[in-house]
Amino acid sequence: MQRHWWNKSRAILMLTMASLIAACSNEEPLEIQSGAYLPKEITVQFLKDETTIDDAQKLIITQEIIESLEQSYFTIELPMMHHFTHKEMANGIITPENLVLSQLATYQLTPQKNSIIQVKSEDFGKCQQAKCALQFSLTKVAADDPQIKSLQEMPEIVEEPIIEETLPSLDIAKLFATNYWGVIHEISDHLTLKLTPIQSNGLIYGIPEHTEMASFEIGNITIDPKDPKVEILSFYSNAMPSSDVHQVDTISYLFIIPSKEAPNLDLTALDTENQHFFADQNNLLARDTTGFYSIQYRYFPALKQLAIALTESRTLEDILGHFQAINTLQSTLIDADKNKTTTKPKAKDEKATTAAESKTILLTDFSLPLKELQSRYQITLKQMFRVDNIYENYQNEVKRILTSDALFLKEGPNTQNGYHLFTQHFGDYQFNETYLKIHNESLKNVIAAVKALNNGAEIDAKEFEHHLEDEGKDVKGVWQNPIYFYSTDPKEASGISYFKEIQPGVTLEIFSPAFQGHVAEKVLFSKLLSNMTWKNLPKLAKNSIKNIAKYHAMPLIEENSVESTDEASDSKEVAEAKAPTEKTSFYEFKEGKTTLQGELIKE
Missing domain, CATH: 3.40.1000 (Protein Transport Mog1p; Chain A)
Structure with missing residues (x-):
């Protein structure tokens, strides 16, 4: 897309200049000679670690560059260099380091014997975008060389005239009021x-x-x-x-x-x-x-x-x-x-909301069907999120927690009050940091506790639901199974939690802090979580459940946590092989060593 930069001048060509190291030699350095030159021995090499295009695109770009050079010639009139193509001429100046800065590209010239010049460029044609390096040689020829004369005599390409299309009329006032x-x-x-x-x-x-x-x-x-x-x-x-x-x-x-x-x-x-x-x-x-x-x-x-x-x-x-x-x-x-x-007050009969304020997205939109949400927001889940990758990552991480000593960890590296930080990066994905927690309570009890804590209730969490019914108290958050929003105030950023009772008396929570995502992303991310299916999660033994998130980490676990993170990418077979019932080692917390079910060992 053309970039105006809005001052009616051409954009300044940004050049990355490599360091130039002159080799020591007893011979006099060769000099660039004025004259006419034809490009020969053209090669295009793509940078393996930087290019992202496929082989078919590479072939097309290579053919375009070679064809463009083969139908062109150069002339040097020190300190200027001119590149003539079928359609236009580009001028460049040759610096003392034999670097040419022109409108078409930047060239590094290395004079050779027999009036030949080796040329390198990394921004000719599409090379700057495609990450490729161009090399060719310039062979000196007579000014009336047949190939040059042939190129000069080629008929000029006549551009098709642009037919001015009548632009459709537009009611800007109506657009702004929509x-x-x-x-x-x-x-x-x-x-x-x-x-x-x-x-x-x-x-x-x-x-x-x-x-x-x-x-x-x-x-x-x-x-x-x-x-x-x-x-x-x-x-x-x-x-x-x-x-x-x-x-x-x-x-x-x-x-x-x-x-x-x-x-x-x-x-x-x-x-x-x-x-x-x-x-x-x-x-x-x-x-x-x-x-x-x-x-x-x-x-x-x-x-x-x-x-x-x-x-x-x-x-x-x-x-x-x-x-x-x-x-x-x-x-x-x-x-x-x-x-x-500072805005003008509204008349009594004027609508209270303006075009900018109405139809604002709210977190409570989560209650709408996904199809309706996507239609209203003009974006789909798969356009906004890498759904399959996210599902797989959460599946693997939950399995890792359920099959490792992380299950019994309350405080430690990247873990607070049993909430385990889980980081994943997808470029345009806005929920890079979420927290996973395994509660040793039923879903009903967990939700009651979350509501009580979020509303500052000083009563027992299990009695909170009855308290709401009796008092009719307004709450800050809202529970829409399986999602809890900590605030639905449009002026207040809200955290979100997803809850799933994965076995009787064991509830999984995925928590996203308030700072992540705008409102539309929060709504659709919540829909993404609500559609998540959990497969083949390991079942916890009853005597393990009571010890969930009970202990504090010793410094040694900080080293092990790096290895545990890598386990998230293990295959299903490897993850299942590490289930608690098959382990033969013990784990040590500040409170002491534990059994495989998280019971402290008395010494």
Whole structure:
């Protein structure tokens, strides 16, 4: 996708320059000679540890590069180097280190005998993206060499004229007033933004990894991304998870800049060479040769802040979604003297909610059928999560706990109060850290205890349900089997717990802290857990159950815990071979040595 960087200048070519080491020799170093050259002996080598493309793609890229070079020639007029192709000419300057910086690529030149120059490049054509290295030799020929003359006489390629398509009319006011399902994010002090689930999944504070952005201008405004006073956010939307694609379909950058006064910015006068779809004082939506882009800005006088959003997209439909989202930027600043918000008060007969506030995703959406959720949120479980991998990982980890001394561990490395930290990384997966606990109680008793603890009840957990019935007390959390939400307040982040009674008197809990995931992710992650099936879990002996999460780890167990983590990837046969009934060793906690069922051994 073309990157404007919004100042009407070409993007600066970022070059990675390798260290150049000159070999010692008694001979005079060979010099590069001016003249005409033809490329020969062309090879393309892909970097094994870095490339992610398959063999078929490698073959296509190799053929494209070789064909492109074979239909070109070079001329050197020191210190300049010119590369002539069928369609255009690229100029480059040769540095004292024989490095050529051109519009097409960066070349390292090594002069050889017989007027031959060896050339290397890692960014020619598609090599920069595909992680490949190009090598070829330049052989000096006469300026009127038949091959050069043949290339010069080839008929010029005439580009098909672009037929200007009439853009469909669009009612921007209607678009901005349209309600949609979304998550309201606090993106800065006193600023909120409402994003769809897919947009929220791509929200980051800063710019995407491996992206560099130089200072640029929009009209009379200079934006320096390196200025510590400038806050930067970005969000993207893809049809597939980010780790499955190498570029995004639609991306927005949001810059929050200190400003004592509203800017004098005329968006209608910007970039008039491209076709404007819509333009007014605060919004510009335009189309160029690669797709669509937009510029939007909002000034918040009470905050003394200016927010500028830049969006690029391949499709009109996708950019309209971002265009609509940027319009939901709102200030939540409260005037302390007047004790009211800075926004205009509503009339009595006006609806209490705005387009940005209505149809907000709540955790209680979990009660809806999965099919309806996916339709509303416009994203599926498999688009948001690697479902099969997650199921398998949890299955293996629960088996590991049930078949090791970790079952009896209350406090130790990565374990607090019987909660075992379980970490898994999937790139775009937002629930990297969850906790697993085995309770030696029935599901009913565990839920009652969780409710009592969450609501600060000072009564026995087993009596808490009766207390709620008698007193009619409001509770912070909500239990929707098999999920417990610790809060359903839309302004408060909530942890979630999944519960499953895996055998009578033994309940599994998977807990996710409140800081993980936006609301839509929490709802769908809860649906993912609720659909989980457990197969062939080992049964615990009755005399083992009472000793669950009873002891504290000795330092020695910290070493063993590394080995235990590796066991999560063991096969089913290996895991079953390590069941407690088949072990022949004892385990030592601070309280002392135990039997295989967790009973302390009296010495």
